[in-house]
Amino acid sequence: MPTPSLTALPIRRLTHRDLTACADLSENRGWPREEHKWGLLLSAGKGYGIDDPDGGLVSACVVTEYGPHGHPVLGAIGMVLVAERHARQGIGRRLMRHVVSLMGTTPLTLHATPNGRPLYEELGFKTTGRAEMVRGRFTPDETASDVVTRAATAEDLIAILRLDEEVFGTDRTHVITRLPAFADQVRVAEDDGRIIGYAAAWPNMDTQVVGPLVARTTKTAKALLASLAARTDRPLRTDIDVRHEELLEWVKARGLESVAFNAVMTHGITELPGDWRRRFAPLTVAAG
Numbered sequence: 001m002p003t004p005s006l007t008a009l010p011i012r013r014l015t016h017r018d019l020t021a022c023a024d025l026s027e028n029r030g031w032p033r034e035e036h037k038w039g040l041l042l043s044a045g046k047g048y049g050i051d052d053p054d055g056g057l058v059s060a061c062v063v064t065e066y067g068p069h070g071h072p073v074l075g076a077i078g079m080v081l082v083a084e085r086h087a088r089q090g091i092g093r094r095l096m097r098h099v100v101s102l103m104g105t106t107p108l109t110l111h112a113t114p115n116g117r118p119l120y121e122e123l124g125f126k127t128t129g130r131a132e133m134v135r136g137r138f139t140p141d142e143t144a145s146d147v148v149t150r151a152a153t154a155e156d157l158i159a160i161l162r163l164d165e166e167v168f169g170t171d172r173t174h175v176i177t178r179l180p181a182f183a184d185q186v187r188v189a190e191d192d193g194r195i196i197g198y199a200a201a202w203p204n205m206d207t208q209v210v211g212p213l214v215a216r217t218t219k220t221a222k223a224l225l226a227s228l229a230a231r232t233d234r235p236l237r238t239d240i241d242v243r244h245e246e247l248l249e250w251v252k253a254r255g256l257e258s259v260a261f262n263a264v265m266t267h268g269i270t271e272l273p274g275d276w277r278r279r280f281a282p283l284t285v286a287a288g
Contacts, residue, residue, distance in 0.1 A: 018049065021049075034204060059082045076109050078111070082095075133238070138255055148190045183201060221247055
């Protein structure tokens with residue numbers, strides 16, 4: 001059981017001033033520091049945490065809300081962490097209960113590791129999908145693609161936002177408009193001048209994470225991923241919905257290897273909104 005003083009510690013909103021403490025907490029649990037990703041999540045979402053009286057954070061998490069401002073239709077929970085010396089004392093459960101309570105009737109989603117899944121099930125989350133993390137150096141496909149891809153421009157933003165809302169199932173303008181500053185690359189696929197897919201690659205420690213990856217077809221998704229890979233010398237990493245079997249087989253044939261599986265869980269809905277057939281990979285599992 002946690003000590004009374006720890007139990008009584010208040011849960012507060014995190015800000016960008018907590019960026020280093022959040023990265024320290026990640027490192028404490030054996031995760032990469034991921035300051036770049038924490039910065040995006042604390043800007044686009046709402047961070048919650050518990051201060052450690054001895055300095056730093058006892059626990060933290062981030063919720064990214066989607067839909068009309070003030071009236072979200074979906075909340076994605078991520079980066080749920082508890083400092084090692086305070087683990088297994090109910091702190092994570094307390095923080096999660098707080099967040100779920102704050103969100104009220106808003107449907108929620110998260111990606112759960114095998115270790116975290118029992119807690120989320122206890123809180124009423126149900127597994128509704130699965131994602132496979134793959135990582136490695138991408139070997140170019142010798143077969144030329146007839147899908148046209150190019151770097152995205154500011155003029156593409158409206159079309160990207162329209163496509164993203166259609167595929168994701170709700171508006172996430174406040175996240176997608178941050179992509180040009182957050183990502184090293186944002187590329188689009190076109191068919192007769194119409195944008196039929198887009199993808200980004202952003203730096204995460206020693207890798208380039210591909211996400212989001214939204215595409216009309218698997219062939220389009222392959223072309224976008226290959227075009228991103230051709231413009232970086234870093235290993236790629238991405239989280240692909242396991243229902244996209246053809247894409248997973250293709251990236252593994254191109255040099256990426258399976259790293260882990262996460263359960264996609266939901267609370268208050270039986271499945272995620274939008275069109276999973278065109279949603280190949282999230283921006284980050286922490287933001288849905």
